[in-house]
Amino acid sequence: MSGTFLGMPAFPAATRDAVADPTLRANLRHATHTIRDKRAKAVAELDDWARLREAGKRIKDHTLRHLDRYLVQLEEAVTAAGGVVHWAADAAEANRIVAGLVKATGEREVVKVKSMATQEIGLNEALAAEGITAYETDLAELIVQLGDDRPSHILVPAIHRNRGEIRDIFRDRMAAWGRAAPEGLSDTPGELAEAARLHLREKFLRAKVGVSGANFMVAETGTCVVFESEGNGRMCLTLPETLISVVGIEKVVPTWRDLEVFLQTLPRSSTAERMNPYTSTWTGTHDGDGPRVFHLVLLDNGRTDTLADEVGRQALRCIRCSACLNVCPVYERVGGHAYGSVYPGPIGAILTPQLRGTESEIDASLPYASSLCGACYDVCPVAIDIPEVLVHLRERVADRGGKGHRLEKAAIKAAGWVFDHPRALAAGERIASRTRAVHPSRIPGAGAWTEGRDLPVLPSEPFRDWWRKNRRNGADPAGLGVRGPVRASPDADAGRSDDRSGERPEGRSAARLDDQVGDRPGDRAADRAGQRASEKPAERKDGDV
Numbered sequence: 001m002s003g004t005f006l007g008m009p010a011f012p013a014a015t016r017d018a019v020a021d022p023t024l025r026a027n028l029r030h031a032t033h034t035i036r037d038k039r040a041k042a043v044a045e046l047d048d049w050a051r052l053r054e055a056g057k058r059i060k061d062h063t064l065r066h067l068d069r070y071l072v073q074l075e076e077a078v079t080a081a082g083g084v085v086h087w088a089a090d091a092a093e094a095n096r097i098v099a100g101l102v103k104a105t106g107e108r109e110v111v112k113v114k115s116m117a118t119q120e121i122g123l124n125e126a127l128a129a130e131g132i133t134a135y136e137t138d139l140a141e142l143i144v145q146l147g148d149d150r151p152s153h154i155l156v157p158a159i160h161r162n163r164g165e166i167r168d169i170f171r172d173r174m175a176a177w178g179r180a181a182p183e184g185l186s187d188t189p190g191e192l193a194e195a196a197r198l199h200l201r202e203k204f205l206r207a208k209v210g211v212s213g214a215n216f217m218v219a220e221t222g223t224c225v226v227f228e229s230e231g232n233g234r235m236c237l238t239l240p241e242t243l244i245s246v247v248g249i250e251k252v253v254p255t256w257r258d259l260e261v262f263l264q265t266l267p268r269s270s271t272a273e274r275m276n277p278y279t280s281t282w283t284g285t286h287d288g289d290g291p292r293v294f295h296l297v298l299l300d301n302g303r304t305d306t307l308a309d310e311v312g313r314q315a316l317r318c319i320r321c322s323a324c325l326n327v328c329p330v331y332e333r334v335g336g337h338a339y340g341s342v343y344p345g346p347i348g349a350i351l352t353p354q355l356r357g358t359e360s361e362i363d364a365s366l367p368y369a370s371s372l373c374g375a376c377y378d379v380c381p382v383a384i385d386i387p388e389v390l391v392h393l394r395e396r397v398a399d400r401g402g403k404g405h406r407l408e409k410a411a412i413k414a415a416g417w418v419f420d421h422p423r424a425l426a427a428g429e430r431i432a433s434r435t436r437a438v439h440p441s442r443i444p445g446a447g448a449w450t451e452g453r454d455l456p457v458l459p460s461e462p463f464r465d466w467w468r469k470n471r472r473n474g475a476d477p478a479g480l481g482v483r484g485p486v487r488a489s490p491d492a493d494a495g496r497s498d499d500r501s502g503e504r505p506e507g508r509s510a511a512r513l514d515d516q517v518g519d520r521p522g523d524r525a526a527d528r529a530g531q532r533a534s535e536k537p538a539e540r541k542d543g544d545v
């Protein structure tokens with residue numbers, strides 16, 4: 001990936017080109033609708049999906065609560081299996097570690113498995129600065145790299161490209177990176193895949209160093225796990241002599257039994273497959289099998305700060321399935337580039353501002369890149385309440401009082417005072433009703449709010465006056481058949497749920513899942529201590545290698 005997200009303008013400005021590009025919008029619409037429809041069918045096949053979802057959520061919450069303990073357990077297991085663990089507090093440190101490890105091998109090139117973590121830290125650019133070339137081997141990442149482009153989707157980084165565009169990129173750019181595209185290459189999927197296969201095969205066979213991420217790490221055995229669909233990952237993980245894996249600290253799960261849940265939810269929620277075509281696992285090193293040397297770089301880069309936020313920490317449950325992108329009406333219209341991050345769409349709008357902070361223009365604008373429709377929450381296989389975090393982050397941005405928020409804050413403060421003083425509120429309502437004939441249809445000075453919608457017309461009398469006249473003391477002069485104050489039914493409260501998906505577990509009879517979703521011994525008691533202790537796991541750098 002040679003493009004960069006640095007210095008991006010705020011989200012609204014960055015979307016302008018995208019929404020004006022009919023080809024891009026058609027590509028995005030076609031791709032997101034196809035994937036989301038397939039995913040819905042794959043998920044509907046499982047009658048215990050709701051309980052799997054709940055199990056995944058609880059496993060992740062439990063692990064994050066005791067992250068300090070599980071990371072240390074993982075480090076011990078990896079070391080015992082012959083691997084070397086490194087702790088990186090931020091992107092610069094992770095890049096320094098990886099570049100140093102590659103240089104120590106004497107090699108000047110590496111092959112890469114698709115990895116969000118390495119994109120997050122800008123590893124390719126950091127390696128290039130050290131004279132090391134990183135070759136992306138995932139098909140979509142290859143298209144992005146050859147096109148000097150940036151990824152625009154977590155799972156399908158080249159979702160913004162159609163077949164004709166990909167054919168042109170292969171034809172024009174492959175030769176500069178290795179084996180050229182075949183003469184007369186067409187845009188049929190078979191020919192494009194074959195061109196990529198031939199181009200990559202020589203790199204797999206030549207490379208001495210592989211770089212990967214991991215979807216999960218199993219603490220009890222020190223095992224790393226990669227899910228992929230093309231087999232390129234298997235090549236990168238097994239053929240090179242040295243393997244370096246850069247993995248976010250939140251990717252650890254305690255046991256293989258926990259992994260079982262995600263083996264079911266991740267493929268269905270991402271590629272709509274019942275199981276993953278290639279699930280590669282590796283534990284340290286083994287004589288005569290796979291890489292001779294294995295390094296695991298555990299990456300913090302803002303994760304412990306995110307963990308310290310009681311509302312925002314749920315973003316760390318994310319398993320990067322990308323289902324939330326495919327249902328998001330905003331993402332569908334603007335694509336991924338406008339988010340200015342390797343994590344686009346709804347998850348990017350809550351994860352990136354937490355990992356990077358909200359100081360830059362683009363990061364401060366991301367929590368607003370949503371209609372808050374809640375579709376992302378409904379499909380999330382680990383039940384991350386993305387709208388809740390978006391609102392929470394908007395509050396954080398507004399509290400900083402950036403441009404555009406001072407007026408909003410003053411207005412909310414005034415509204416707070418009025419709502420605190422019922423007499424003032426009633427007087428204001430009456431004045432507003434009596435002057436309604438001269439109200440403008442737009443709010444002066446707030447054109448962006450009312451540009452596309454009219455202010456609602458106020459009623460001729462405030463509701464409180466109408467109520468006093470018509471309903472007080474059980475009267476029903478309006479003849480509506482309703483007497484007395486209306487109370488909410490107790491049943492309504494009893495049935496209320498914060499799970500807007502309607503996918504709540506119906507019972508706890510299935511022992512297997514219940515085991516996995518249940519609190520573990522010491523969970524509650526250790527909550528606070530665990531959270532405090534796990535706030536700075538990346539500070540454990542004493543034993544760095």
Ligand code: SF4
Pocket residue numbers: 317318319320321322323324325347376379380381382383384
């Ligand atoms: S937030 Fe949920 S739906 Fe979105 S990528 Fe992460 S796990 Fe998938």
